[in-house]
Amino acid sequence: AQSVTQLGSHVSVSEGALVLLRCNYSSSVPPYLFWYVQYPNQGLQLLLKYTTGATLVKGINGFEAEFKKSETSFHLTKPSAHMSDAAEYFCAVKDGAGNMLTFGGGTRLMVKP
Amino acid sequence: GAGVSQSPSNKVTEKGKDVELRCDPISGHTALYWYRQSLGQGLEFLIYFQGNSAPDKSGLPSDRFSAERTGGSVSTLTIQRTQQEDSAVYLCASSLGDRGWRSYNSPLHFGNGTRLTVT
Numbered sequence: 398a399q400s401v402t403q404l405g406s407h408v409s410v411s412e413g414a415l416v417l418l419r420c421n422y423s424s425s426v427p428p429y430l431f432w433y434v435q436y437p438n439q440g441l442q443l444l445l446k447y448t449t450g451a452t453l454v455k456g457i458n459g460f461e462a463e464f465k466k467s468e469t470s471f472h473l474t475k476p477s478a479h480m481s482d483a484a485e486y487f488c489a490v491k492d493g494a495g496n497m498l499t500f501g502g503g504t505r506l507m508v509k510p
Numbered sequence: 511g512a513g514v515s516q517s518p519s520n521k522v523t524e525k526g527k528d529v530e531l532r533c534d535p536i537s538g539h540t541a542l543y544w545y546r547q548s549l550g551q552g553l554e555f556l557i558y559f560q561g562n563s564a565p566d567k568s569g570l571p572s573d574r575f576s577a578e579r580t581g582g583s584v585s586t587l588t589i590q591r592t593q594q595e596d597s598a599v600y601l602c603a604s605s606l607g608d609r610g611w612r613s614y615n616s617p618l619h620f621g622n623g624t625r626l627t628v629t
Contacts, residue, residue: 431617440514440601440620487553497566498543498618500553 399424399490403501411509416460416475418504420488423469430471431489431498432462441487447471458482483508512536514621516602522627523592531587531624535604542585543605543618544577548598556600559585592628599623 404419422428429448433441445456452464462473471488488501515534523529535542544556555569559579570576574593579585589596603618 433620438622440622441603441618442620443617446617497555497558499555500545502552 399428399499401488401490401499401501403486403488403504405504406502407505407507409507409509410478412480413477416473416478416482416506418473418486418488418506420462420471420473420501421469422471422488422490424490429491430462430464431491432456432460432471432473433487433489433500434458435485435487435503437484444473444486478506478508480508480510482506514602514604514619516600516621516624518624519622520625520627522629525594525628526591528588528590529592529626531589531600531602531626533585533587533602533604533621535583535585535602536619537583539604539606539619540582541605541616542579543603544585544587545601545603546571546598547601547623551598553601556587589626592626594628597626597628599625 400423402421410416431446432444434444435441444460445454445462447454447464455461460475462471464471485503485505487503489498491498514536517532521529540561542559546554546556557564557570557577558566561582562579574590577587601620601623603620605618606616
């Protein structure tokens with residue numbers, strides 16, 4: 398069985414500061430990992446994904462994430478937060494055994510001016 | 511349209527009534543998913559379709575919930591005898607899902623959801 402843990406349900410940063418959203422997963426097989434963003438009253442939008450190959454993945458809006466197998470982590474970062482980054486972020490894992498995407502509990506990012 | 515379309519966007523119903531939620535996936539996407547998003551509960555998997563069949567119904571919370579998909583396209587999620595705890599946002603997603611590697615690699619594309627309120 399696969400699972401995802403996002404540490405911190407709420408994260409607050411100042412505009413221009415580093416954004417770090419944490420995600421740890423468990424999977425019995427090599428995972429496929431995803432980050433999604435949800436703006437208010439909207440569905441989820443794919444930010445980036447890791448499948449195979451390079452462990453540092455770049456996504457939209459300046460976000461990137463690094464797959465670290467030894468730490469079973471896939472943390473999301475952005476060097477400089479913008480007000481428009483305020484949203485809820487979900488980490489998700491899909492393993493090779495099926496098509497179900499398992500989501501973490503989400504992290505709400507707040508950006509202070 | 512280009513994206514996943516869900517209707518209605520908002521639904522208010524009285525306890526005990528039945529409701530139907532509709533999802534129109536991206537054209538050509540064979541896999542379709544329903545998730546439920548409740549305050550403080552995160553995203554809860556309900557059911558997954560590959561074509562018209564549902565190989566994984568493990569997430570349906572009770573026998574009041576059912577879903578079908580016809581023509582490999584539109585899906586309907588039905589909740590019978592609604593209860594207040596059914597209040598949530600119901601999200602539909604589709605992907606290129608197929609057997610094999612392509613399905614594992616393809617991301618899900620989400621609709622904007624249906625906000626269900628049971629009074």
